Amino acid sequence: MPVLILSSENQERENEIAQAIAQNLEYTSLNHEFFSEIAHKYTLDSKKLMDAMNITPSILKRMPSKQWYYYLSCVEAGVLDRLLEDNCVCWGLAAHLYVAVVSHVLKVRLIGGHDSIPRSDKRNMTPDEIKKIIAEQERSRENWSMTAYNRKEAHPGLYDMVINLDQVQTDEVVETLSTTMGYPRLKAMTYSINNLTDRALAAKVKNVLLKSLTDVQVEAQNGTVVVTTTSMKRAKSKKIDTIKKLAGQVDGIGYLEVHWNKDMLTEAAMSYR
Amino acid sequence: MSNPLEILLLDDEAIVGKRLKPAIEKINCNVEVFQDPQLAVERINEKEFDIVVTDIYMDDMDGMQVLDIVLKKSSRTKVIMITGYAMISLARDAMEKGAFDFIAKPFKPDELRVVIAKAAKALGSSVDLNTLLKKQER
Incomplete structure (x- = not known):
């Protein structure tokens, strides 16, 4: 059965729409409330986890890069695991950035409806000031999504459908999306279930590795997991062995392959010392 | 035990039919294998199959056309699409046209x-995979 993923700058309307669709279709909801479950499952600081979903790594903000990527990997692994259960409306968890090429997942971007600034704050602002703040928020989100997943969150190519909330009423959006979810083209099939299962497996492996390592990319296909990593030549064997040992703890891996690349920059820097 | 399911398997690669026919016959199915889509369509017009398993990219006729022909002939027939060139748009189009399932090659x-x-269940029949496969192993 299909999965609906919503993404929007306007959290209030997104919430309203997502909840109404979930209720209409009797689907489960997967949203920001899931953060507390993730924090509990992976023993993370809830506040830091929420911060990681909004800010990019920064020493000043006490969010080092290694920790940031690990926190994101916890969200990704937790969400993908849950999406395997189907019949779900998911929003507010950045799933639109890491769930791609799954045919029973409908990804929708809601644009416009600029209420992202609380009404009480808006009263004292001119239209130009409001525009400026919205542009700044959009820049910040784009920076986050590019740093986290190398994808521009607002790019329409990332979605199956883009709906302008300035032009379409909330109840119309709910009706349109509820109907669309019933289309046969969004039915789960062996191909799409395998795709999602592979993504969930890759996310689990990445999560286990990022707990102690950096510079790892993970892909999975039909249960075969390929980890690509970078390190200095002298650390090659140790890093590959560690990856094999850690990834080996994850259930569901058919075959594991580690591809290693030389860290040219560090090697060059070291040779000048 | 229920009647064997009647299955038509169409793939222009001979190896696919050769490999899959015995694997499917193990679960109480009669399998007819075709490499030529035209001949497969002729057979589909002669006989109502329970399940048609078809490749998508073939020379003379593609699997999507076969899907149309099968469902026009018999809406109860379940069509399973298999392809080595799986893409999200193709998979969605196949499901929209009425395919029962879509599998990317290679598969076990x-x-x-x-x-x-699953298709047998949807047809009101049943295939007890575990029991049948265990019987074959004995």
Whole structure:
């Protein structure tokens, strides 16, 4: 059965729409409330986890890069695991950035409806000031999504459908999306279930590795997991062995392959010392 | 035991039919294998199959056309699409046209057997995979 993923700058309307669709279709909801479950499952600081979903790594903000990527990997692994259960409306968890090429997942971007600034704050602002703040928020989100997943969150190519909330009423959006979810083209099939299962497996492996390592990319296909990593030549064997040992703890891996690349920059820097 | 399911398997690669036929026959199915889509369509017009398993990219006629022909002839027939060139748009189009399932190659025979068991269930028949496969092993 299909999965609906919503993404929007306007959290209030997104919430309203997502909840109404979930209720209409009797689907489960997967949203920001899931953060507390993730924090509990992976023993993370809830506040830091929420911060990681909004800010990019920064020493000043006490969010080092290694920790940031690990926190994101916890969200990704937790969400993908849950999406395997189907019949779900998911929003507010950045799933639109890491769930791609799954045919029973409908990804929708809601644009416009600029209420992202609380009404009480808006009263004292001119239209130009409001525009400026919205542009700044959009820049910040784009920076986050590019740093986290190398994808521009607002790019329409990332979605199956883009709906302008300035032009379409909330109840119309709910009706349109509820109907669309019933289309046969969004039915789960062996191909799409395998795709999602592979993504969930890759996310689990990445999560286990990022707990102690950096510079790892993970892909999975039909249960075969390929980890690509970078390190200095002298650390090659140790890093590959560690990856094999850690990834080996994850259930569901058919075959594991580690591809290693030389860290040219560090090697060059070291040779000048 | 229920009557064997009648299955037509169409793939222009001979090796696919050669490999899958015995694997499917193990679960109480009669399988007719075709490499030429035209001949397969002729046979589809002669006989109502329970399940048609078809490749998508073939020279003379593609699997999507076969899907149309099968469903026009018999709406109860379940069509399972298999392809080595799986893409999200193709998969969605196949489901929209009425395919029962869509599997990307390469796949294990077991994967196809599970889908056939699901199709059998949808047809009101039943394929007890575990029992049948255990019997074959004895």
